Amino acid sequence: MESSSAATVSAGPSPGPTPADLLRRLRARGAADPVTHVERVPARAGVPAPWPSWAPPELRAAFARRGVVAPWQHQAQAATLAYEGEHVVVATGTASGKSLAYQLPALATLLADPRATVLYLAPTKALAADQLRAVAALELEGVRPACYDGDTPRAEREWIRRHSRFVLTNPDMLHHGVLPGHAQWSGFLRRLAYVVIDECHTYRGVFGSHVAHVLRRLRRQCARFGSTPVFVLASATSGDPAAAAGRLTGLPVTAVTEDASPRGGVTFALWEPPLLPPDSGPSTPVPPQSTGDHDDLRQVRRSALRETADLLADTVAEGVRTLAFVRSRKGAEVVAANARRALDDAVPGLGGRVAAYRGGYLREERRELERALLHGDLLGLASTNALELGVDLVGLDAVLICGYPGTRASLWQQAGRAGRSGQEALAVLVARDDPLDTYLVHHPEAIFGAPVEATVLDPANPYVLAPQLACAAFEAPLTPADLALFGDGAKEAVDQLVAAGALRQRPTGWYWRHRERPEVDLRGEGGAPVAVVESSTGRLLGTVDGGSSHFLLHSGAVYLHQGVSYVVDDLDLVDGCALVHAEEPDWSTHARDVTDLSVVSVRSYVDAGPVGMFLGEVDVTSQVVSYQRRRIATGEVIDTRPLDLPARELRTVAVWFTLSPQSLTLAGVQPADVPGALHAAEHAAIGLLPLMATCDRWDIGGLSTAVHQDTEAPTVFVYDGHPGGAGFAERAYGTASAWLRATRDAIAECGCESGCPSCVQSPKCGNGNNPLSKPDAIRVLDVVLANLPE
Ligand SMILES: [Zn+2]
Numbered sequence: 001m002e003s004s005s006a007a008t009v010s011a012g013p014s015p016g017p018t019p020a021d022l023l024r025r026l027r028a029r030g031a032a033d034p035v036t037h038v039e040r041v042p043a044r045a046g047v048p049a050p051w052p053s054w055a056p057p058e059l060r061a062a063f064a065r066r067g068v069v070a071p072w073q074h075q076a077q078a079a080t081l082a083y084e085g086e087h088v089v090v091a092t093g094t095a096s097g098k099s100l101a102y103q104l105p106a107l108a109t110l111l112a113d114p115r116a117t118v119l120y121l122a123p124t125k126a127l128a129a130d131q132l133r134a135v136a137a138l139e140l141e142g143v144r145p146a147c148y149d150g151d152t153p154r155a156e157r158e159w160i161r162r163h164s165r166f167v168l169t170n171p172d173m174l175h176h177g178v179l180p181g182h183a184q185w186s187g188f189l190r191r192l193a194y195v196v197i198d199e200c201h202t203y204r205g206v207f208g209s210h211v212a213h214v215l216r217r218l219r220r221q222c223a224r225f226g227s228t229p230v231f232v233l234a235s236a237t238s239g240d241p242a243a244a245a246g247r248l249t250g251l252p253v254t255a256v257t258e259d260a261s262p263r264g265g266v267t268f269a270l271w272e273p274p275l276l277p278p279d280s281g282p283s284t285p286v287p288p289q290s291t292g293d294h295d296d297l298r299q300v301r302r303s304a305l306r307e308t309a310d311l312l313a314d315t316v317a318e319g320v321r322t323l324a325f326v327r328s329r330k331g332a333e334v335v336a337a338n339a340r341r342a343l344d345d346a347v348p349g350l351g352g353r354v355a356a357y358r359g360g361y362l363r364e365e366r367r368e369l370e371r372a373l374l375h376g377d378l379l380g381l382a383s384t385n386a387l388e389l390g391v392d393l394v395g396l397d398a399v400l401i402c403g404y405p406g407t408r409a410s411l412w413q414q415a416g417r418a419g420r421s422g423q424e425a426l427a428v429l430v431a432r433d434d435p436l437d438t439y440l441v442h443h444p445e446a447i448f449g450a451p452v453e454a455t456v457l458d459p460a461n462p463y464v465l466a467p468q469l470a471c472a473a474f475e476a477p478l479t480p481a482d483l484a485l486f487g488d489g490a491k492e493a494v495d496q497l498v499a500a501g502a503l504r505q506r507p508t509g510w511y512w513r514h515r516e517r518p519e520v521d522l523r524g525e526g527g528a529p530v531a532v533v534e535s536s537t538g539r540l541l542g543t544v545d546g547g548s549s550h551f552l553l554h555s556g557a558v559y560l561h562q563g564v565s566y567v568v569d570d571l572d573l574v575d576g577c578a579l580v581h582a583e584e585p586d587w588s589t590h591a592r593d594v595t596d597l598s599v600v601s602v603r604s605y606v607d608a609g610p611v612g613m614f615l616g617e618v619d620v621t622s623q624v625v626s627y628q629r630r631r632i633a634t635g636e637v638i639d640t641r642p643l644d645l646p647a648r649e650l651r652t653v654a655v656w657f658t659l660s661p662q663s664l665t666l667a668g669v670q671p672a673d674v675p676g677a678l679h680a681a682e683h684a685a686i687g688l689l690p691l692m693a694t695c696d697r698w699d700i701g702g703l704s705t706a707v708h709q710d711t712e713a714p715t716v717f718v719y720d721g722h723p724g725g726a727g728f729a730e731r732a733y734g735t736a737s738a739w740l741r742a743t744r745d746a747i748a749e750c751g752c753e754s755g756c757p758s759c760v761q762s763p764k765c766g767n768g769n770n771p772l773s774k775p776d777a778i779r780v781l782d783v784v785l786a787n788l789p790e
Pocket residue numbers: 750751752753755756757758759760
């Protein structure tokens with residue numbers, strides 16, 4: 001380890017090693033090269049465009065005062081499409097200036113028509129507040145931008161409704177406040193020219209499906225008042241943004257995806273920690289009280305946390321300013337502590353240049369941290385994503401990403417912290433012991449090629465549609481024409497609401513029968529959400545939907561909230577609340593469930609000879625029966641503890657495939673190995689679905705069996721873990737061959753002998769990862785892929 005360079009950087013930016021040199025030194029440490037791929041993401045010069053001719057000089061001058069000399073090409077293109085009345089989604093990279101694409105047409109229209117209005121929706125209050133500052137700073141006459149959310153004082157609300165022409169809010173407020181009170185908003189809605197939907201890729205799953213209907217309700221009210229606003233959406237890069245935006249709004253949307261903004265060059269390395277020898281166990285001494293489950297200790301990789309800590313120590317020793325992203329706060333502390341120790345061993349005192357960033361720091365402390373890092377007093381920082389929310393750190397020399405953060409959008413957001421102006425930077429993705437991470441480091445095209453991961457939602461989910469139609473009927477009676485607006489399943493849902501006594505049918509339409517408004521939570525799932533409450537203070541930390549509560553909030557569970565760790569004392573299912581206390585144990589918890597499943601109906605299927613692929617409704621009964629405690633630093637299993645929770649019933653959407661027993665025999669799978677083959681394929685298929693859709697493995701469940709009572713054949717089911725389905729199973733069905741191809745490759749390319757957490761083992765398996773047959777899983781998937789049409 002070299003230390004001489006470390007002392008020279010305290011006075012500010014140093015030349016330091018080039019990213020290529022740095023990477024060469026990092027990868028030369030061990031026996032085997034852990035780098036599976038190096039991508040040179042070249043620097044890109046921006047492509048500016050002239051101001052569109054329709055943009056008034058006053059507006060150009062206002063932007064010029066804020067330092068915007070000219071738009072980039074994608075901004076100008078999207079802005080002009082929107083100005084000409086086309087619904088448009090801008091799906092480009094982090095910091096590519098998407099806001100100008102909607103500010104330009106929206107503000108030009110407000111200046112040209114002194115009566116026109118604009119509605120801006122953000123997923124968080126903080127983002128809306130940022131946008132408010134940006135629009136207000138332009139100081140345009142008569143625009144009067146204002147935030148309208150739960151924090152807006154009552155006294156100001158009426159003024160905003162009457163006088164603001166650029167209202168910034170969120171979907172929850174639109175749903176709870178604006179639409180039910182549409183009479184008070186009639187003036188604003190009548191003149192509504194643009195609806196801006198920022199960060200629209202965050203509207204996914206069940207929440208996204210609710211928001212889709214809130215937007216349909218908005219369109220219905222606008223139509224009643226005679227306006228037809230243009231929708232402008234901003235999205236992170238994703239697979240098929242036009243389709244996702246179309247599903248969200250119910251309108252045809254044009255996508256602009258060619259990013260013309262400038263960026264610095266990045267050397268991006270994919271890093272896979274080495275497999276430990278089969279019987280070496282965890283890489284630190286096992287404490288005497290520990291009793292590991294043998295099935296999980298068969299073979300493991302060196303933990304991504306330890307690998308990241310070593311990399312952080314090495315880059316800091318080189319004098320390189322480095323930020324390490326770690327998923328949990330405890331994990332960030334483990335990384336910082338290990339890096340500090342390694343540095344102090346080499347050069348006493350050097351460890352002091354590394355810190356862990358704790359989410360929840362005071363504003364001044366965060367600024368101090370930024371200052372220390374930018375001036376070089378601090379060289380290494382390990383942080384959770386909380387940093388994305390609170391600290392403004394850009395222009396670092398290196399970024400280490402410990403584990404794939406779940407979506408390409410988050411990955412690029414984190415990698416985007418690297419690179420000072422005009423200088424090359426290094427980014428390293430360190431794979432965790434997980435099938436998706438393993439697949440990605442061996443398939444760089446899935447990261448650097450065209451995105452396949454799509455933002456998925458399902459507005460036809462009856463558990464979303466019916467309550468949303470009730471809200472719409474409360475706002476104004478539903479007409480047959482409205483049913484077309486709400487899409488597939490609307491008529492059935494209305495009939496059910498009539499049968500349940502919620503709506504009354506009259507010749508003029510369907511009427512809400514009650515005096516009170518229907519109570520619908522956009523972030524809930526039919527089942528009541530569970531409140532997470534800190535026992536000592538009574539403070540409400542947040543809510544978890546009923547479906548996930550057994551997994552995340554069982555007694556003894558370690559629950560992470562904004563990177564801070566809590567331990568659950570008690571889950572009270574009757575009162576719908578979980579009592580927790582702040583504590584940061586050395587372990588994480590992993591709940592396991594057992595599942596039973598029956599097929600209700602088949603929606604669609606592909607008959608491919610010995611193989612069948614199906615999409616349909618299923619009833620799932622699942623019970624969380626136990627949980628494992630695992631040491632954070634090593635992943636080592638400490639113990640498994642039983643739980644006493646009731647079984648839960650779930651009607652949802654599943655994708656499943658069947659194979660004939662003969663085809664399996666022909667492929668060389670012995671009858672005794674069929675259960676292990678299907679089980680292993682199921683685990684890996686669940687692990688890889690987030691490649692195709694923005695979900696994580698906790699959104700989906702699975703079941704496999706050598707003979708299922710409904711299919712009468714060897715079958716693997718993968719289902720949406722949300723009542724009525726959230727679109728994940730449907731996406732899996734629609735991309736079945738690509739999804740199962742990736743699953744097959746992930747298993748086949750894993751270097752382990754008989755299966756490991758990087759391929760076929762699952763952290764949430766209710767059967768203790770038993771039986772599992774890695775080679776036979778590949779045979780099963782080969783049979784499916786050989787028969788299934790592309
Ligand atoms: Zn493996």
